[in-house]
Amino acid sequence: MKNILITGGAGFIGSMLCTELVKNKKFNVIVLDILNYDKNSLNHLMGYDNFFFHNINILNKKKLLPFIKKADLIIPLAALVGAPLCEKNKKLAIQTNEKIINFTVKNLKKKQRIIYPTTNSGYGIGAKDKYCDENSPLNPVSLYGVTKNKAEKLISAHPNSICFRLATVFGYSFRMRTDLLVNNLVKESLEKKKLTLFEPHFRRNFVHISDVVRAIMFAIKNFNSLKNGKVYNLGLSTANYTKLQLAKKINKYIPIKILVDTKRKDPDKRDYFVSNDKIEKKGFKCYKSLDEGIIELKKIYKINGYEKIKNNY
Numbered sequence: 584m585k586n587i588l589i590t591g592g593a594g595f596i597g598s599m600l601c602t603e604l605v606k607n608k609k610f611n612v613i614v615l616d617i618l619n620y621d622k623n624s625l626n627h628l629m630g631y632d633n634f635f636f637h638n639i640n641i642l643n644k645k646k647l648l649p650f651i652k653k654a655d656l657i658i659p660l661a662a663l664v665g666a667p668l669c670e671k672n673k674k675l676a677i678q679t680n681e682k683i684i685n686f687t688v689k690n691l692k693k694k695q696r697i698i699y700p701t702t703n704s705g706y707g708i709g710a711k712d713k714y715c716d717e718n719s720p721l722n723p724v725s726l727y728g729v730t731k732n733k734a735e736k737l738i739s740a741h742p743n744s745i746c747f748r749l750a751t752v753f754g755y756s757f758r759m760r761t762d763l764l765v766n767n768l769v770k771e772s773l774e775k776k777k778l779t780l781f782e783p784h785f786r787r788n789f790v791h792i793s794d795v796v797r798a799i800m801f802a803i804k805n806f807n808s809l810k811n812g813k814v815y816n817l818g819l820s821t822a823n824y825t826k827l828q829l830a831k832k833i834n835k836y837i838p839i840k841i842l843v844d845t846k847r848k849d850p851d852k853r854d855y856f857v858s859n860d861k862i863e864k865k866g867f868k869c870y871k872s873l874d875e876g877i878i879e880l881k882k883i884y885k886i887n888g889y890e891k892i893k894n895n896y
């Protein structure tokens with residue numbers, strides 16, 4: 584049985600991915616996480632004998648190293664995620680998002696595999712009416728983007744690596760994040776019955792969390808076919824929308840007033856459309872739509888109460 588090491592496995596993406604991997608029964612899943620946010624996100628896996636959880640800080644190299652050595656595949660998810668969090672904790676962001684990745688890669692043997700999700704925010708301000716592909720220049724606009732790009736470069740240098748540049752993820756997870764754009768706007772629409780948008784023309788590509796998990800499972804299964812490509816955009820090709828288009832979509836399911844604040848500027852300057860052709864040519868396509876995601880989120884927020892689902896950032 585293959586050993587998969589997942590750092591940050593209790594997080595938004597990790598808790599959903601671990602669930603799929605553990606239930607698949609073909610792998611031993613070893614998680615290292617300090618449970619910064621949600622202490623319960625992996626409770627449902629504790630009864631499985633192919634699941635191993637360790638409350639270990641990955642910045643502790645001595646403790647991390649033996650786990651790296653034993654892994655057949657590493658999926659590093661532990662990070663300080665998002666521009667605001669990294670701005671608030673600059674030193675820790677650089678250590679967690681970049682330096683520990685460097686340490687991890689340096690200690691990998693050639694045959695060990697690594698799959699890494701990074702952000703497509705590196706495309707920064709995309710050229711107008713042009714779709715960014717994997718060869719488009721990278722121009723990260725936040726410390727978060729900079730650290731993730733540096734980590735991607737370090738990881739791509741390893742011969743057995745695959746990196747996914749993720750679109751803005753949406754959907755529910757055992758460790759919920761309500762700061763992500765779709766998750767946030769749906770929550771705000773339900774709470775306030777209105778959305779005040781600033782820079783409503785800013786464009787983004789989106790992807791449902793279940794498609795992110797499917798893509799990683801696909802990469803595990805088709806590793807040799809994908810590894811030569813190294814870096815792939817991962818997003819839903821039918822979901823390249825401006826913020827205003829997204830708000831109008833939400834309005835289909837939750838009646839809201841859409842207002843525009845022309846004075847306020849978005850600190851996150853991302854404005855781009857993304858092409859996902861490269862991964863699609865390899866046989867993988869994202870399919871969960873924004874409509875499905877909005878309906879799902881609406882139900883979950885309504886049942887759980889908005890206050891109970893928090894970010895904890």
Ligand SMILES: NC(=O)c1ccc[n+]([C@@H]2O[C@H](COP(=O)([O-])OP(=O)(O)OC[C@H]3O[C@@H](n4cnc5c(N)ncnc54)[C@H](O)[C@@H]3O)[C@@H](O)[C@H]2O)c1
Pocket residue numbers: 590591592593594595596597615616617618619620639640641642659660661662663664665679700701702703731749750751752753758760763
């Ligand atoms: N969610 C997205 O939209 C998105 C998009 C692109 C890329 N990513 C990348 O995917 C990865 C996971 O993101 P997420 O949304 O699941 O974030 P998250 O914040 O929900 O999860 C991160 C996890 O890492 C853990 N962690 C942080 N520092 C640690 C440390 N020093 N030692 C051990 N554990 C530690 C936290 O406790 C948390 O459980 C990140 O690398 C992120 O950059 C996410």
